[in-house]
Ligand SMILES: CC(=O)/C=C/C=C(C)/C=C/C1=C(C)CCCC1(C)C
Ligand SMILES: CC(/C=C/C=O)=C\C=C\C=O
């Protein structure tokens with residue numbers, strides 16, 4: 001029997017493909033390629049076992065195929081179902097960086113010959129960057145959701161995705177489909193938005209449908225099974241971005257029947273969400289879309305965006321310009337502040353119109369006696385312009401012709417005074433030109449969750465562009481940004497990992513995955529403080545764009 005070390009070296013140098021998609025009939029996708037030279041050091045036993053247990057794993061496309069394809073890989077389906085191997089690192093990875101960055105996103109945008117339309121429709125692709133003693137193992141794998149398995153089995157979409165709806169076979173099945181929509185049975189469980197590590201160590205992939213909460217193994221990327229909530233709170237949809245700490249999990253459940261939001265909390269180690277309070281909507285026929293929300297130390301902030309869920313659009317078979325949503329400027333925008341401990345609403349204010357997917361962070365302002373006078377909440381704000389949703393159609397993402405078409409965005413800073421005033425403020429936290437007027441996919445040092453913070457990391461823009469194409473470090477005190485750019489490339493969410501024992505907020509690294517203009521890709525590690533590159537590692541082939549990630553520290 002081969003020793004672990006020699007097995008590791010063999011797998012490392014010469015991968016064998018096991019799975020590929022039906023559409024990848026092109027024989028050029030098969031072959032052998034040398035990914036790396038010899039490993040620098042011996043892999044430790046655990047790592048070797050993990051790698052070895054996946055044999056036979058992979059075949060890479062020959063070098064010449066990769067070189068021929070100059071197309072940005074970001075908006076193309078993932079090349080094969082899974083891959084795992086060690087990457088050659090240029091530069092030096094910090095030796096303290098031991099753990100796994102997991103990133104989730106919609107990586108397969110077709111089934112059979114049918115091509116999906118929107119970025120958010122794709123079947124979930126998980127990517128894993130495992131850092132250990134200065135070395136980097138990359139792996140990717142599809143999440144085995146019911147929606148993905150059924151689509152592969154039947155060669156067609158079988159569940160309702162963000163914009164795609166299964167085509168009814170006949171009128172009777174159409175009637176059945178309506179019933180399945182109302183019960184939630186036809187909603188997707190394609191957990192393609194994010195991934196979180198719960199306080200008890202379970203790792204859960206998420207989307208906006210509650211049934212799309214799927215437990216995975218962070219080492220093998222195996223789909224373990226559904227995360228089932230054990231309570232009787234029900235609901236079909238929730239915020240795609242819960243607030244997760246080592247001790248708790250907060251989320252919002254929009255109520256489409258009696259417009260409002262349930263605020264719920266789950267103690268870590270349990271599957272039971274508990275009702276904390278309810279916010280009733282102040283405007284419009286339905287709650288605003290709530291992809292994310294922020295918290296402070298004592299409060300949950302519930303945004304009521306004038307881009308609202310729309311029951312009629314939910315029922316439609318073809319996507320509408322705003323998908324399942326509708327823009328209701330006359331219904332106004334509101335921000336509600338709820339006390340975490342009591343569930344009481346301490347402020348509910350009208351704010352200027354806004355459009356956001358992602359809140360960054362929030363904190364409390366105090367007077368000299370320590371009393372909370374206001375709450376500050378920051379978000380990636382798309383200038384109250386809903387066209388950003390259309391810009392995320394794959395056709396638009398794939399057809400950049402040099403024209404500057406990305407709508408302006410900014411760090412939108414809400415200030416909600418707790419003195420009973422009926423209005424809240426919304427202003428840019430810094431001049432948006434600092435980051436090219438592009439702003440999304442944010443992170444910050446999680447030790448500063450809910451607290452006054454100085455630094456945010458996000459994707460900004462170097463124009464002209466059709467999608468955020470820079471990584472930017474925002475200094476909210478100095479109101480300055482430092483930008484990283486690779487011409488023609490699309491970087492994913494810059495994810496901050498703090499150095500253990502750090503005392504400075506920006507002492508750590510920022511991890512991103514880049515799709516470059518040659519159709520290839522690499523992992524990029526920037527210094528959190530200087531925002532200079534410290535290491536990069538080329539992927540065997542370009543990967544599709546991914547959305548959100550989490551850090552699983554070494555046990
Ligand atoms: C990928 C991402 O960021 C968002 C994904 C959103 C999804 C999958 C939303 C799905 C929905 C349905 C399938 C029906 C109900 C409405 C809505 C939550 C938009
Ligand atoms: C990628 C994105 C917006 C980019 C716009 O500038 C939004 C993603 C939303 C879901 O996670």
Ligand SMILES: [Fe+2]
Nearest residue numbers: 193240357548
């Ligand atoms: Fe998101």
